[in-house]
Amino acid sequence: MTKICCIGAGYVGGPTMAMIAKKCPNIQVTVVDINEKRIAAWQSDDLPIYEPGLDEVVKEALGRNLFFSTEVDQGIIDADIVFVSVNTPTKTFGEGAGCASDLQYWELCARRIKEVSTSDKIIVEKSTLPVRTAEAMERVLHSGQSTVHFEVLSNPEFLAEGTAVADLENPDRVLIGGHETPSGQKALQTLVEIYSNWIPRERILTANVWSAELSKLTANAFLAQRVSSINAISALCEATEADVSEVAHAIGTDSRIGPKFLKASIGFGGSCFKKDILNLVYLCESYGLQEPADYWRQVVTMNEYQEMRFVRNMLHSMFNTIAGKRIAIFGFAFKADTGDTRESPAIKVCRELAAERASVVVSDPKAIENAKIELAEELEQMEFEEDPYAAANGAHAVAILTDWKEYKELDYQRVYDSMAKPAFIFDGRNMLDHQALFDIGFEVYSIGKGRKTHLK
Numbered sequence: 001m002t003k004i005c006c007i008g009a010g011y012v013g014g015p016t017m018a019m020i021a022k023k024c025p026n027i028q029v030t031v032v033d034i035n036e037k038r039i040a041a042w043q044s045d046d047l048p049i050y051e052p053g054l055d056e057v058v059k060e061a062l063g064r065n066l067f068f069s070t071e072v073d074q075g076i077i078d079a080d081i082v083f084v085s086v087n088t089p090t091k092t093f094g095e096g097a098g099c100a101s102d103l104q105y106w107e108l109c110a111r112r113i114k115e116v117s118t119s120d121k122i123i124v125e126k127s128t129l130p131v132r133t134a135e136a137m138e139r140v141l142h143s144g145q146s147t148v149h150f151e152v153l154s155n156p157e158f159l160a161e162g163t164a165v166a167d168l169e170n171p172d173r174v175l176i177g178g179h180e181t182p183s184g185q186k187a188l189q190t191l192v193e194i195y196s197n198w199i200p201r202e203r204i205l206t207a208n209v210w211s212a213e214l215s216k217l218t219a220n221a222f223l224a225q226r227v228s229s230i231n232a233i234s235a236l237c238e239a240t241e242a243d244v245s246e247v248a249h250a251i252g253t254d255s256r257i258g259p260k261f262l263k264a265s266i267g268f269g270g271s272c273f274k275k276d277i278l279n280l281v282y283l284c285e286s287y288g289l290q291e292p293a294d295y296w297r298q299v300v301t302m303n304e305y306q307e308m309r310f311v312r313n314m315l316h317s318m319f320n321t322i323a324g325k326r327i328a329i330f331g332f333a334f335k336a337d338t339g340d341t342r343e344s345p346a347i348k349v350c351r352e353l354a355a356e357r358a359s360v361v362v363s364d365p366k367a368i369e370n371a372k373i374e375l376a377e378e379l380e381q382m383e384f385e386e387d388p389y390a391a392a393n394g395a396h397a398v399a400i401l402t403d404w405k406e407y408k409e410l411d412y413q414r415v416y417d418s419m420a421k422p423a424f425i426f427d428g429r430n431m432l433d434h435q436a437l438f439d440i441g442f443e444v445y446s447i448g449k450g451r452k453t454h455l456k
Contacts, residue, residue, distance in 0.1 A: 002027045002194075005079035007109055009033035009042055009068060011049055011164075011271070011340065012126055012157050013085035018057045019168040021066035023198040030067045032075040042068040050339045050366050053165035073116045080119075081190070083155075084109055085126040090275050099282035103136075110140040113150070120149045122187045125213070126157060135209075151187035153178050154209045156216035161270060162337030174204045177212025184209075217276045217283075221296055224273040226261040228302035234264040234448030235309060244448025245430065264448040266401060266428035267306040269334030269344040274300055307345050310399075310447075311352040314426055317445055318397060323357035326420070328391040331402020331429075332364040332371040339366035345428070346401040347374050354381040363391035365404060389414060397424035403431050416440050422455065 004020065006013045009031045021029040033039050041048040043062065047055060058066070069075060076082055086105045091097050106127060113123065123137065141150040154177035159167045174195050178188030188206060195204050207215070230248055237244040244264040252259030268274075277300050284293035315322055334344035341347065346362075353360050354375075361383040362371050368384050375382050385391040388407065392398055392415045400407055408431055416423050425437055427446040434444045438452040445451045 002081070003079045004029045004081045004083065005075040006031045006083040006085055006126070007033070007072065007076070007113075008083075008085035008087070008127070009035070009038050009048070010085065010087065011161065012159065013083065014042060014047075014049065015051060015054055015057070015159070015164045015168060016085070016126065016157065017083070018054070018061060018066060019165070020194065021061035021064075022057050024194060025061070025065055027194065028065050028067070029061070030069055030075045030079070032069050032072045034070060034072060036070050039068045039070050050337075051164045052162070052337055057165060072112065076113055076116050076121075077118060079121060081122045081124060082113060083124045083126045084113075088127045088275075090278055096282050099278040099285075106137075107140060110137050114141045114143070114146060114148075117146075117148050117150075121151075122190060123150050123152045124191065125152065125154045149183070151179070151183055152209065153184075153187055153191055154212035155191060156212060158216070158219060161340050162335055169198070171199065171203065174199055175207065175212050175215055176204065177207045177209040179209060217280045220272050220276040221280050221299065223261050224268055224277055224303070225296075225299045227265070227268045227273075228299045228306075230262045230264050231267060231306045231447075232302055234306075237264075237448040238450055241450055242448075243450075247448075264430060265306075265345075265403075266310050266349070266447065267303045267345040269342070269346075270340065271342040274303070274343050304348075307348045308352070310345075310426070310428055311349055313445060314353070314397065314399065314424075315356060317426075317443065317451070318424060321356075322353065322396075324359065325396040326359045326361065326394055327353055328388070328395040328398045329360060329362045330364075330388055330391070330398055330400045330407050331367075331404055332362050332374075333367040333402050333404075336402055336404045339370055341367050341370040341374050344374070344401075346371075349399065349401060349428075350375055350382070351378060354378040357381075359383070361385055361391045361395070363388045364402065365406060367402075389418070393418045394420060395423075396420045397426060399426040399428060400431065401428045403429040408432065412437055412442070413440055416442060 004027055006017045013031055017029045017031045038048050047058065086109050088103060088106055090099065138152050156175055176188055176191050178184040192204055233247060234244040237247060248262040251257050252262050277296050281293045281297045329346060329350060332344060332346040333339055333341055350360050350362065360381060363385050364371060365386065368386055372384060388410060398415065422443050423441065424443045430447050434446055434452055437444045443453050443455065
C-alpha cells in the first residue's frame with residue numbers, strides 16, 4: 001500500500017489529504033502537525049476549519065485510510081510520498097520584510113525530512129512558494145553524506161475558501177511540476193496516477209518545476225488584479241453617476257474578458273492574494289525587474305485604497321463624526337462560507353472606525369472567535385454578537401462586509417425599526433436590494449453605484 005504523509009494540518013493540507021483518502025482507499029494518508037489541539041480537532045465532530053461538505057469527506061475516510069497524528073517523524077519515516085503544506089507567511093523582519101516569503105518553517109521541515117528519512121521519497125511542495133524554492137529544498141535534502149534520494153515536485157493548490165471541497169472534487173485543473181530527468185518524470189507520473197483516480201487526465205497539467213511554482217503566484221496575482229481593477233472603476237462610477245454593476249456586466253460579456261472576479265466590493269482578503277502578490281513583487285525586484293515589481297505592488301495599493309475609501313465614505317456620510325455612534329458590522333470573514341479572517345477587509349474597517357471613537361459591534365455566523373483575535377488591541381471598543389438583529393439594535397449604521405447569504409435574507413424592516421434615525425446602511429458587497437432598502441427609509445450607500453438619500 002502506498003503511504004502518503006502530509007506535514008501541516010491547516011487549510012490546505014487537511015482538506016486535500018481528506019479528499020485523496022476518500023478517492024483513493026488503497027492509499028494510506030497520514031496528516032501530521034505539531035499542534036496537538038489542531039490534530040485532535042480533525043478527529044472530532046468540531047473540525048478546526050469550516051468548509052461546506054468537509055465534515056462528510058473527513059468522516060468517510062477517517063480511521064479507514066485517513067489518520068491525523070502529532071508523530072511527525074514516524075509519519076515521514078513510513079511515507080513513500082511527503083506533502084509539505086506548512087505556513088509561508090510574509091517576512092516581518094530583515095531583508096525583504098513586508099514582501100518576501102518567510103521560509104523558516106519550510107526549511108525546518110526540509111531538514112527534518114532529511115534527518116529522519118531512511119528510504120527514497122517523493123517530496124511534494126504544496127505550500128505556496130517562491131519560484132526556484134524546489135532547488136533550495138533539494139540542496140537541503142541532499143546535503144551531507146545521506147544516500148537517500150529525494151525527488152521534489154511542485155503541486156500548487158488552487159483552492160478557494162468556501163468552495164474547497166468542490167474545488168478538490170472537481171477542479172479546473174491539477175498542476176504538477178517535475179524535473180525533466182528520468183527520475184523526475186517517474187515521480188511526476190506517480191502523482192499523476194494518484195489524481196487520475198478521480199480527475200480526468202486532460203485536466204492534470206504537467207510542467208517543469210519552476211513553471212509550476214510561478215503559476216500559483218501568477219494565478220492569484222491575476223485574480224487580485226481583476227478585483228482591484230473593477231474597484232478602481234467603482235470610484236470613477238461614483239464620481240460620474242455610472243453604475244459599476246452595469247459596467248462590469250457590459251465588459252464581462254466580452255469573451256476576451258469574461259465575467260468572473262468583476263464584482264466591485266470593499267476589497268479582497270484571505271491568506272493568499274496579498275501575500276502572493278508581495279512575494280511576486282519581491283521576486284521581480286530580486287531579478288532587477290523594478291517596473292514589473294511596481295506594477296504588481298499597485299494591485300495591493302489599490303486594495304488598501306478601497307478599504308480606506310469605504311471608511312471615509314461612512315465618516316463623511318454620517319456628518320463627519322461617528323464618535324460614540326453604534327455601528328453594526330455584518331460579516332468579518334474575508335468571504336462567505338468560511339471562518340477565515342486573515343487579511344479580511346473588515347479588520348482595517350473596524351480598526352479605523354475604532355480610531356474615530358465609534359462603538360463597533362461585530363456580527364458573523366462563523367468568524368466571531370477569529371475576529372476577537374484580529375481585534376485584540378481594540379477589544380475595549382468592540383462588542384461581538386452573532387445575532388445580526390441584536391447587533392443592529394440601536395445602531396446608527398450597518399455595514400455589510402461579508403457576502404453571507406444570511407444577510408440577504410434578513411428582515412430589513414425589522415432592522416430599520418430597531419436602529420437610531422437616520423439609519424444608514426453601507427453595502428460593501430453590493431449584495432442587497434438598494435431600492436427596497438431606500439423605500440423602507442434607509443440612507444443607502446454602496447460600491448460604485450452612488451447613494452440613495454432622503455436627506456436634503
